[in-house]
Amino acid sequence: MSEQVFIPRLAIIGVGLIGGSLALALKERGVVGEVVGCGRGRPNLEKALEMGIVDRYSRDPVAAVKDADVVFLATPVKSFAAVTRQLLPGLKPGAVLTDGGSVKAAVVAEVEPLLPDQIQFVPGHPIAGTEKSGAEAAFPTLYQGKRCILTPTARTAEGALDLVRRMWQAVGSDVVTMSLEKHDRVLAAISHLPHMVAYSLVNAVGSYDHYEENILEYSAGGFRDFTRIASSDPTMWRDIAETNRDALLEMMAQFEIFFAELKADIEAGNGDRMFEFFLKSKQLRDAIL
Structure with missing residues (x-):
């Protein structure tokens, strides 16, 4: 030092x-x-x-x-x-x-x-x-x-x-x-995208109207841990989304590709592909711990 x-x-x-x-x-x-x-x-x-x-x-x-x-x-x-x-x-x-x-x-x-x-x-x-x-x-x-x-x-x-x-x-x-560009692209991937996903997930589940009650009341550890960051300051995240728009949109498009792939596998009932998808994700996640 x-x-x-x-x-x-x-x-x-x-x-x-x-x-x-x-x-x-x-x-x-x-x-x-x-x-x-x-x-x-x-x-x-x-x-x-x-x-x-x-x-x-x-x-x-x-x-x-x-x-x-x-x-x-x-x-x-x-x-x-x-x-x-x-x-x-x-x-x-x-x-x-x-x-x-x-x-x-x-x-x-x-x-x-x-x-x-x-x-x-x-x-x-x-x-x-x-x-x-x-x-x-x-x-x-x-x-x-x-x-x-x-x-x-x-x-x-x-x-x-x-x-x-x-x-x-x-x-x-x-x-x-x-560099400035590398920073903004890296943060769009590791920070900004996860916040957008968390906010969207809470809104999606909170807006589910199949039942009269608010099903968020049943949320347990996994949901609460995953969506913790959706409790962050809305002003700050509005500003981030507006000022890092291009890099964030690029990562959101990347996320949409993988989410669509998983959705298609679930729809087709392709268990082998789902297993490979989940296994790859687990290996990538475990590697950063």
């Missing part, structure tokens, strides 16, 4: 699960000085202060980022550009702006052109989370043993990249770098 990082002042824009957990982890490891929170909801910010996630907060983005060495965007991705415009006057020369958004190409296209040369942007994405949101959902071990992907651009200085890399390493993440 690189030399230990220390961030004198960190501003978290959007103090929820992602931003709050980062702040708690950095504090626990003693690698951050002051943490300043910013958000629209005062009750959530008060909770963050009470939990020790932030040392103080401001609902004014300019005041929140004043003299901050690192600014972390943890709001829904479609808000990044608007938030950046708001906080830009408060950023000091040499400040590093980074984010935790699940989509990278669209974010970079909108945010990077807004920034002057003296402000460095390091796009990032910690691959960690739960279906819960808000400051109360934050916990310091969220990122331990998880991957964090950084997608530096041609404008990203090596020093800024190294600072953000060491920040994520300090909280226990395995940091990798990749």
Whole structure:
């Protein structure tokens, strides 16, 4: 691991699960000085202060980022550009702006052109989370043993990249770098598609009207485990679906091919093909455990 990082002042824009957990982890490891929170909801910010996630907060983005060495965007991705415009006057020369958004190409296209040369942007994405949101959902071990992907651009200085890399390493993440396009395609497959499937499955079962009662009430462990992520923030997932549309549609089409194959085998009563389908899936799944 690189030399230990220390961030004198960190501003978290959007103090929820992602931003709050980062702040708690950095504090626990003693690698951050002051943490300043910013958000629209005062009750959530008060909770963050009470939990020790932030040392103080401001609902004014300019005041929140004043003299901050690192600014972390943890709001829904479609808000990044608007938030950046708001906080830009408060950023000091040499400040590093980074984010935790699940989509990278669209974010970079909108945010990077807004920034002057003296402000460095390091796009990032910690691959960690739960279906819960808000400051109360934050916990310091969220990122331990998880991957964090950084997608530096041609404008990203090596020093800024190294600072953000060491920040994520300090909280226990395995940091990798990749291109914007690769990131968005990989995440469309391993994260965005599963969420779309989970949301669709809950709607499909919840809308089944063959019986008067809501059959979701009979759901047991398997259904609940599989659809846990459908309890995630709808605003966040609407934004992700809109900003990573092409890659997501490609993966949804891939899923439709395999689902149609399984449907045809079930319809034809082809047990051998179904067995091979299930066996291949099991082997692929077991290999990642």
